[in-house]
Amino acid sequence: MDAETTNSRAWTAYGSHHLERATAVPEVDRFTWGFRPTGPGAEVLGDLAGRRVLDLGSGLGRHAAHLVREHGALVDAVDASPTQHRRATARYGRLPGLTLVLADAVDHLERAAPYEVIYSVHGLAYIDPHRLLPALAAALRPGGRLVFSVLHTTSDGRGPSTTVAPRPEILPLAGGGRLTVRMWVLAPDVWESLLGDHGLVVHRIDVLDAPEESDPLSCRLFHVRHRDLSRASGPRGA
Ligand SMILES: C[S@@+](CC[C@H](N)C(=O)[O-])C[C@H]1O[C@@H](n2cnc3c(N)ncnc32)[C@H](O)[C@@H]1O
Structure with missing residues (x-):
């Protein structure tokens, strides 16, 4: 089975699990890019009032709902899992x-x-970047903003891969049990190079470490702009 099919099945099982348990999940009162409410919040997306925004891999939609309610954004939230x-x-x-x-x-x-803004809270790493990034670049306006968070180091200390290949990771289920997903957990310079191939320029990468020093879990938050080709090529002749 290919990696994306594995992920699709896992996220459908994950959603079913939570539907059956009727899991109560609180609203987002502060945008959280990592796994804990530390680091930057929604301000990194700029002024969103009245803007068309895409949440990629939106899951339960809590972050998207927060941006609509608190920031006046018009958000499309896309997720492939029916559950x-x-x-x-x-x-x-x-x-x-x-x-x-x-x-x-x-x-x-x-x-x-x-879109003017596309963001993803831990959604990108489940999709083959060679399939995703050309479509993502084409769907982001020149000058538009892409912000996304991804896993960098797991809780057991395993760092990112230096080659563009998915690897197995564990998706724990509330109440016990676990699913296996296959994720593209890539080193920052690998992401940067892949993005650059599609005119997506990385401006900043934030390190989102776990608050406990003993926990090696760490994510990265990428701030990316779509190169404005009309400006990059300078003034046009008549
Ligand atoms: C870690 S969850 C993200 C949760 C959500 N962003 C949040 O902040 O609560 C990853 C989500 O990505 C979705 N996903 C995985 N592959 C996808 C694809 N090819 N297209 C759309 N969504 C996908 C999964 O169904 C899952 O809901």
């Missing part, structure tokens, strides 16, 4: 300004009008 989508629609299906889309992210990017 995650069911959780999201049960919770936010009537929130004006939020559109919950059940689709593969690449399929959605290929048919959507371009």
